[in-house]
Amino acid sequence: MSYPDYSSQGWQNITVSLDSPVAIVKLNRAKQRNTFTNGLEQDLVAAYELLDLDDRVHVIILTADHTAPAYCSGAELNSGWGSIYSKEDELHGRHTHRDAGGKVTLAIFRCRKITIAAVNGHAVGVGITGLQLPCDFRFVWAGAKLALPFVRRGIAAEAASGYLLPRLLGYSRAVALLLTGGTYSPDSPLLQGLYYATFPNREDVLPAALAFSHELAANTSQTSIAWSKALLWRGADSIEGQHILDSRGIADLVSRGDAAEGAKAFKERRSVKFTDKVSKDLSDFVPWWTELDVRQRKTKL
Amino acid sequence: MSYPDYSSQGWQNITVSLDSPVAIVKLNRAKQRNTFTNGLEQDLVAAYELLDLDDRVHVIILTADHTAPAYCSGAELNSGWGSIYSKEDELHGRHTHRDAGGKVTLAIFRCRKITIAAVNGHAVGVGITGLQLPCDFRFVWAGAKLALPFVRRGIAAEAASGYLLPRLLGYSRAVALLLTGGTYSPDSPLLQGLYYATFPNREDVLPAALAFSHELAANTSQTSIAWSKALLWRGADSIEGQHILDSRGIADLVSRGDAAEGAKAFKERRSVKFTDKVSKDLSDFVPWWTELDVRQRKTKL
Amino acid sequence: MSYPDYSSQGWQNITVSLDSPVAIVKLNRAKQRNTFTNGLEQDLVAAYELLDLDDRVHVIILTADHTAPAYCSGAELNSGWGSIYSKEDELHGRHTHRDAGGKVTLAIFRCRKITIAAVNGHAVGVGITGLQLPCDFRFVWAGAKLALPFVRRGIAAEAASGYLLPRLLGYSRAVALLLTGGTYSPDSPLLQGLYYATFPNREDVLPAALAFSHELAANTSQTSIAWSKALLWRGADSIEGQHILDSRGIADLVSRGDAAEGAKAFKERRSVKFTDKVSKDLSDFVPWWTELDVRQRKTKL
Incomplete structure (x- = not known):
């Protein structure tokens, strides 16, 4: 298998660099306050699709330049809504029409690797819904101003935030965040539980996310991660169904190299050396769910 | 369109007053500790159905007299359970039989306006499940005694609380609240996240809710609120489905007046003046879901 | 009806004692750090099935010897994964294959009595997912080390934890716990809301759980508990459906002895004396849901 060269993809709105096995996706529109455009959407979707398939990559960090005016200050509104x-x-x-923010949400959500948002600046609208909520972990600068102001702009909960926010935080907080459209700090009670870690300085967010990523990459199994994400987000709608699904998962995983290595390393009280890869060691049983084809224009609910 | 006169509806158990665009629904059974009866249920259901259709109304506050013995001390049990x-x-x-508490829950839950409970006294049973949980926001007096004592009375989680409570707070807290049937303060860890704001004095709860309501009414779009509530509570059961739904919402909303005004006001750094109304500017696409007809006696699951 | 003698069941891995109406199930593998085996699974499933049917039993506490090295230190890995x-x-x-941890999860989850985990020691893997998550309440020693290290062993979220954990705590915390596989204390923000009570000394966890159990057993209705658990966990997937379900529950319950006694005791301001039993006073309407037959080897989703 040959691997993609992320520096030659022609992306204008992001840069992707490899600190193997960690990939860093950096928003590259600092002069425009990292506002969200259809161009940014296309670059992000393309990048996450490639990274999902790249066996060198175990963790993907999404971040911005910490000196930029914002992590992402929302949709670009200069030419009005027509530009969507x-x-x-x-x-x-x-x-x-398919909402551009939602396309990014889906690309990150579907990624079978560990995904992290290193939010080292203010974030508004799709800068939260599309660029944070679908990630597995969120690291944030304590001084970040965070807002979901859709109801104050005449639009509504986009980028599948009506699905993700109540599941991440519960309906009580999700309703309050979306219906006030207010601006909150990471330490707001409404955001409790959303951020994995908070940092006083903007420049410390990405290094901390990187250190965290390398620890996880060194000590976790890629296929275990892919299975766990699927069992969490694509689980059955009954506990009996979940038992059948995860039984199948356990039966598959214990027959593979990583589980043998995991048990051996545990017995020998040493660090693990996992080698299974998503591209070739993930059971054909995954995916067990059927996804709506959102690219097909005729697909309705 | 002619608007209803809320003072001439013949309601005995509530009063409804307009501080436009905010409506205040006040329980009017202080002498009976605001206990819940079939009469109170009928008045509340009628009021929320009218208020939902009244374009003058953007926010609805449910409250009690702050000098009453309780916000609502639960079901009226004087004549035993037969009276249900x-x-x-x-x-x-x-x-x-259709549970009276649940009828109120549904009337408030279905309301497309912003709904607030200003809980300026103790609350028991349906005083929480029917008169707080279906609201978008809950303001509360810090001294309120709050209890869901169903299992201590020989009955069970009514008024659709088995649906709402775990979604609002997660199952760990919901199970503990309902299976202990205990009495808790608003600052109990079990209630964390349920109340938007807490106030030391009973008389301060309604004024704070009113100020909050007027700020929201002035700065949010009615149609954006209706769409957001629907996207949250009537969302798809997959993230792909949600993306299709909210894409449809965005496409509809950006073609309307409020979104144009929202973008314009943002550019001009001024306050918004939204004019779209739920009665005429909400897409025909809403509702996209089918509701069970609970009034039909033969409807089963 | 004759009741089982729990001392003559031939269980090697647990002891079951009755402090009527509270049953205590104690793990009996202290020398093996209470590791989880197929034998332990079989004993636990048998015990919970008997206890569910035993009208003498109102509350079931699962615990370990507080001097054991652990409450449960996870799956027994001495002979590798093949032993599953x-x-x-x-x-x-x-x-x-059907995952052994999941069989215990289901046995506890399906139990219609109040279930409590008194976690008086460290807990790892299935020691959390199978032996804590399906319980209604969790009491814990403040010093307990708690870990869900599946991704660090090459396996994945088992024992239906992919179903239970996000529902108990929300997806943000559940994803973080399962994808880091880290070791946490009960006071970790990631575990907030999971434990009902925390105790500084190991020896205090079970006595506190016992006192709590006796209070609940004395003051709550067995049938109300069974209905409430079912309404919470087997509820409808729409709020209208839930209203139909709990209306049926209320109509059934108010026709029974416990509801009459509950109202009478309330009026007379005295303690309740409930006598309804799950074996004969639970409506035929329960269960209203259909369960997948997980014992049938051919059952798929």
């Missing part, structure tokens, strides 16, 4: 539409939207009808 | 049955129940069979 | 398979697994194919 693509040529395809006009061809098939605007009601078939 | 209506003539219709006897006609169609008691197994077709 | 039974003769039946080999006969029907390993893909039909």
